[in-house]
């Protein structure tokens with residue numbers, strides 16, 4: 290999830306990467322060292338998009 294301008298680990302809530310109001314990212318692995326897990330957030334203009342929705346740039350469904 291994105292909170293306070295950061296993408297936070299869905300598992301432990303640690304701040305993983307800073308997200309600006311116009312930030313967009315997709316299919317970028319973001320690693321949490323605490324959980325030893327990789328996450329693939331779908332961020333569009335600073336907001337996280339839900340799984341199953343199309344990603345605006347590609348129209349591809351978010352997994």
Ligand SMILES: [Zn+2]
Nearest residue numbers: 298301321324
């Ligand atoms: Zn974590």
